[in-house]
Amino acid sequence: MMEKPLWVVAGVVTDGERVLITQRHDTEEAKGLWEFPGGKVEAGETEPEALSRELKEELDVTVEVGEFLTETLHHYPTKSVLLRSYRCRCEAGEITLHCHQAMAWVTPSELAEYVFSDADKPLVSLLREQR
Incomplete structure (x- = not known):
């Protein structure tokens, strides 16, 4: 029997037409792949709270x-x-990378130039279709 899936949320942080993508460290499981930032939903949290x-x-x-x-x-x-992914907007703070090796602000059409983790690929397709 398959284990219960890991429940994670991702933020599509926008700045005008561009979205923020982050690159995982080379030492991690999905090393060097790009993703939309986010993480695990902890017990008792709503998805927006976790994100x-x-x-x-x-x-x-x-x-x-x-x-x-x-x-x-x-x-x-x-x-x-x-x-599960949500559109997000920065309200305060300057981006500082604590868990990633790189970041980029890209337009939806530029997403095709980056190699994403498999779980993020449907979201990439959705964003490219919505432009």
């Missing part, structure tokens, strides 16, 4: 969590991930 906490921890910014965008269930060889 706000994770973006504060990872990027040192305060965000307003907006509309729900999409949900992806992806099965990796060692685990399954349920990824």
Whole structure:
């Protein structure tokens, strides 16, 4: 029997037409891949609360969590991930990378130039279609 999927949230942080993407460290499981920042939902948290906490921890910014965008269930060889993503807007703070090796502000059409983790690929497609 498959384990319960890991419940994670991702933020599509926007700045005008551009969105923020972050690159994982080469030492991590999905080394060097790009993703939308976020993380695990802890017990007792709502998804927006978890996303706000994770973006504060990872990027040192305060965000307003907006509309729900999409949900992806992806099965990796060692685990399954349920990824739910939301549009976000920075309200305060300057981005400081605490958990990633790089970041980029890109337009939806530029997303195709980056290699994303498998769980993030449906979100990339959605954003490219919405432009």
